[in-house]
Amino acid sequence: MPYVMVQIQNTPAPTKSPVPRPVPTSADVARLAGVSRATVSYVLNNASAVRISEPTRRRVHAAAKELGYVPHAAGRTLRAGHSRMVLMPTLPVPAGPLYSQFVHDFQGALSRLDYTVVQYGATGLRGDDAARAWAELRPVAVLVPSPGVGPEGVAVLKRSGARAVVTLGPEAVEGARALLLDHADVGRSAAAHLYARGRRRIAVVVPAERGMEMFSAPRLAGSREALHGTDATVTELSLAYTEESAAALAARWPALGLDGVFAYNDEYAMLLMRALQDAGVRVPEDVAVIGADDLMLGRLLRPRLSTVRIALPSGRDLASLVDRAVRSPAAAPEAHEPFGATVVQRDSS
Amino acid sequence: MPYVMVQIQNTPAPTKSPVPRPVPTSADVARLAGVSRATVSYVLNNASAVRISEPTRRRVHAAAKELGYVPHAAGRTLRAGHSRMVLMPTLPVPAGPLYSQFVHDFQGALSRLDYTVVQYGATGLRGDDAARAWAELRPVAVLVPSPGVGPEGVAVLKRSGARAVVTLGPEAVEGARALLLDHADVGRSAAAHLYARGRRRIAVVVPAERGMEMFSAPRLAGSREALHGTDATVTELSLAYTEESAAALAARWPALGLDGVFAYNDEYAMLLMRALQDAGVRVPEDVAVIGADDLMLGRLLRPRLSTVRIALPSGRDLASLVDRAVRSPAAAPEAHEPFGATVVQRDSS
DNA sequence: TTGAAAGCGATACCAG
């Protein structure tokens, strides 16, 4: 996203409050409204257990508004023993439109259920250390990346009160519910497709960038698995997301003698396809190319790019899963129908 | 990002702790170590004001580890009056690689300074309501989107203890430091470039998708401004990010009589360029096209796409700005050199 | 219907 910093400036402080008064508390509201703190709490939380007279309610609301009262989450959390926070990791890599949509839906659904969804950067710390840092916030539920946080990290989170720990990734982790995100199936589908199209010397592109192993490793493994026991060969190719890297790979392409390539995703596929075409390698005649993620750009390329489309669990579904898990942590988790990876064949394969 | 949910499962609870003991507190650690809670606090926070004997330190650390003690952030926050959280909004739209890198750097730098950076979804609530929700967390600093949160929201945040409120966006907001992200300058540069290339009937693409106005409106306004008082005309074109929308626009292109287009960003430019080419409109002969954000894909297109590249403040710079603001909220903010938007001319214009 | 008061967990002051 495009940002230009033009200027840092400061507008003069509003003249209304020359002395920065301490933050108003519910006691201040109570004093101003002429009631007790308990009453304030009842009114502002719409407590159904007690009935407060209408005039009192009004006085409390008026006082709260006048003071600009904002409740202190830490106080509530401390009293309740847990927060209403749901933590999820920020991805270390740029997210595609699919994942953005997923996050958006997930947040929306959970905030409607009155949770606070927060994305937590795992930067710096890693694995179980990160889990410990998250645990300090006493989140009610946590989504954790699956390779990255192990059983120990999961245990820390649960011990510190998280009622639902859901791992996202290819591996299940002891003690946590697992949302098995089977990138291996993407690799399997792509490789099987290339094989079905008659290709036998098949390459799999693995991004050279750090932090992508989480996705690329299972995709490669899946491809290997799909072709195991056939007469096809699998060649792993490292490719950085730069024109230079792609050009270098394209230059030695003829020597490699490959006739099909699964290019990790549509973006790497576009990069590679361009470099191959510039080097005089024809697609799909000389080499069949398939990407993944079904991005818009694949449809805009010529030849149109074949791709593997994957079904994401909808944000709403996952949200209600989390909600159920929070409400009854002991309940047996229901099984979900496996979502498949489907090949969208276009012109590049 | 591509995710496949294959299965939801639960692994059996570890048999070690049949009774899920309540979360250990510092009092438990103190009891086990045979010291007071105060001593525990001193040891675990490396308090420099007091000196604790080495054997005691060891006992405390051992006890903490044995219990799996994790400090309770709410307790600390309550006591301190504010958390060490820095809040920033999650963008409603998929972020490009530039912004991802920026967020990553920003988080990394601040977590090295011992802050906790958290991305907060503004989903559902909007504007000053969202500000109120954020204020409940008593963040020490907040980055807020500038159109979206007004002076009132900023005031709420400052009143509730935020020592630095930095707005991101084209407008300054009363009471907050402003990081003026001048998307208007992107529009200005693009329009000026097209004009310099001899184009006079210039179109500006505005995404039809909701939530992009924050970026698209200033880009359009900037284009208008740059061409104001010249003999060029500016035509606003709405375009959804679908092939159908692009094809429909391309079909009525000849009737529009336009000879230059600033296509919002490189992705919309790619979509439009493809549709135009498919409709027999030549680029750049019939119409010059320029995008923005300098994405990789622009270099891979044919003709290569001209673009506007923008300088992002580095994540580290912004992090240290925030840190300084937190440490001395009253200090006069230093001025920054304006970062420019620069045109990268390639073959499409 | 409202008020008084206990207590959640961590910290820092003040004694010893």
Place this chain on the structure above:
DNA sequence: CTGGTATCGCTTTCAA
């Protein structure tokens, strides 16, 4: 050098 203790803001039980 270490321990007792008051305190932060909020919720909720119990009494009035």
